[in-house]
């Protein structure tokens with residue numbers, strides 16, 4: 711069985727492009743960064759801890775667990791999901807007119823945790839200038855509230871994105887290329903899964 715250790719609807723949708731059958735089991739972990747931890751170390755640790763939390767309960771040795779974490783990083787500062795409008799405003803002001811990184815880590819492991827593969831996909835995203843009035847209107851769309859950095863590149867937030875380089879699927883929450891490579895290593899063939907008779 712394949713288990714997606716995530717509450718994110720975006721990750722569920724992206725994984726369903728690769729595999730037909732999987733179970734969704736969100737992992738509840740403490741997402742507070744350690745002091746002195748770099749953004750790279752943080753996102754990799756988050757994905758790994760989400761996978762390990764799921765591996766602890768009710769899994770078979772041969773199950774394949776997929777976990778991921780997305781953080782927006784500007785000037786080495788980690789931006790997670792906003793807690794309020796003021797928090798989202800602070801983040802979007804920091805991103806306005808600048809280039810930031812989106813880091814999405816992936817951890818794929820088996821239920822026995824003796825096979826673990828991790829990676830961190832880093833993309834560069836450049837925003838145009840955004841006014842405070844636009845930030846206010848954007849908040850009212852409801853889109854920023856559950857997104858790292860308070861925006862969604864795949865949604866209305868796409869109108870702020872002047873340029874991006876890297877992996878679009880990773881920015882949305884799950885890098886299709888890297889996950890498909892890991893799945894193949896774990897004996898799951900995404901192409902065969904998608905053959906329609």
Ligand SMILES: Cc1cn([C@H]2C[C@H](O)[C@@H](COP(=O)(O)OP(=O)(O)OP(=O)(O)O)O2)c(=O)[nH]c1=O
Pocket residue numbers: 715716717718719720721736737778779780781782791812856857858859861862863864881882883
């Ligand atoms: C930057 C960006 C993030 N996001 C989303 C992807 C993730 O769902 C979310 C980042 O938060 P995460 O903490 O990585 O994920 P999550 O809490 O939604 O789900 P889980 O931890 O259970 O896997 O932000 C977008 O949808 N579009 C974007 O452009």
